[in-house]
Amino acid sequence: MLEEELFAILRLQATPKIGTIITKKLIQIIGSAEQIFREKKSSLLKIDGIGELLAQQIVSTKNLKKIEKEHSYVLENGVQYSYFLDENYPKNLQNCIDGPVIFFHDGQMNWQHQKIISIVGTRNITNYGRAFCNQLVQDLASYNPVIVSGFAYGADICAHKAAMDNNLQTIAVLAHGLDEIYPKTHKKYMHQVLANGGFISEFWHDEPPMRENFLKRNRIVAGMADATVIIESAVKGGSLVTADIANSYHRDVFALPGRVDDTYSKGCNNLIKTHQAHLLSSAEDIIQLLNWNKKEKAIVQQPQLFLNLEPEEQIIYDYLQTNGKQLLDVIALDCKIPVYKLSSVLIQMELKNVVKALPGKMFEV
Missing domain, CATH: 3.40.50.450 (Rossmann fold)
Structure with a gap:
């Protein structure tokens, strides 16, 4: 991870009223933690769930010295960390909507x-x-x-x-x-x-x-x-x-x-x-x-029945085929597709009879 991105993640951690779920949402929509702080307040206000107070907290530079101190400490001491979009992030924790954006170990x-x-x-x-x-x-x-x-x-x-x-x-x-x-x-x-x-x-x-x-x-x-x-x-x-x-x-x-x-x-x-x-x-x-006595079964690849899937539809289909039914927010995190966009894609997939919506915002192939 680049030093600038790490600094931005720490800055999000230090931002009052911006919790884990909102932080992940912002990163998914805008593209990176660093890019969030390049956005104008007016642009942030256009994001669903970001009101005046949250937008003001994000653009504030009040805690920069404290953030710089922690950022320097992590780099100078070689502190190990895991970011929720990295491969070295625990899979079980990645499936939790409120799992930490970053943790140190x-x-x-x-x-x-x-x-x-x-x-x-x-x-x-x-x-x-x-x-x-x-x-x-x-x-x-x-x-x-x-x-x-x-x-x-x-x-x-x-x-x-x-x-x-x-x-x-x-x-x-x-x-x-x-x-x-x-x-x-x-x-x-x-x-x-x-x-x-x-x-x-x-x-x-x-x-x-x-x-x-x-x-x-x-x-x-x-x-x-x-x-x-x-x-x-x-x-x-x-x-x-x-x-x-x-x-x-x-x-x-x-x-x-x-x-x-x-x-x-x-x-x-x-x-x-x-x-x-x-x-x-x-x-x-x-x-x-937990079925620990059972041997892992080899995953049998099913023939592709839907030859007209768009790239993002194929990603979602393959993910659900492998992982079974999943929550909307978990699919968004694992497939790295913003929730607002994912909802639209899933509707199209439902119309094609590729996926089925279940109660509680769950979906399955």
Whole structure:
């Protein structure tokens, strides 16, 4: 990535009121982050969803010194990063509409790994929860999954340690910059995590661990994985937020049941009772539901039945043929076609009986 584009991406990150979804929309419509800041305010106002306030925030030069400082830090220290349109961006996260535009990382990680599990839970993990977590990871080890968690007290660090004990790659998603460490007592695990995977964060290098960052971090924990496991949780807790996010991404959620009067089993029991999570009794539940025992089937190329497809129609058709039914926004991201244009193309494809629209802005061949 060119230095100018990186600077523009950081500038978008630092722009108030411009979140991940709007940032991606602007990049898709205008073509690049750098080009966004070359646009006149009047041009920005013509974009659907960009009002006076947002347009003014974009053209403002208020935070340039802060941005320049972070930009220099990234370049001078060789900080690794992944951009949502790059090949080295995790595929699972790329399919999340609110996945980070860019995140920074340290360590050696395989983003394209075929089996990724997030394990989260209460900070007050019990002996029951800890024993189950350790046994679960040990029983999954032969399938060589990546274990993702948040490096916090309790279930998080238990999951990371279990992964490292079984020589599995583990990824710690931080709620602060890579130069910070929280909790401090976990500093002793940093070297081992780096040797067995690494750390990722969407926050700038010196960002402290603020309360709201932990909730933002949870969507990456859920988005990175094929499935999320909740070890233990009270009726309310951050891990339940992670479960909710994972469900919104149409990912599988598993919860460890416990006695009805156990404080740190009530959250899991409720997830199971309300059908927001599968009951998890052993590693076999994950193996069976995620089809890890089945060999990958070779993709058989179907004969091309529609010889009159336009280039963009062919891209969309091939994408849906390979990936199955997908959300409109996910198709736009993966095919790199702006949503406003994609909607028009899909209508034409529907008229040709090439694709079918499903409820919830889903489409399939």
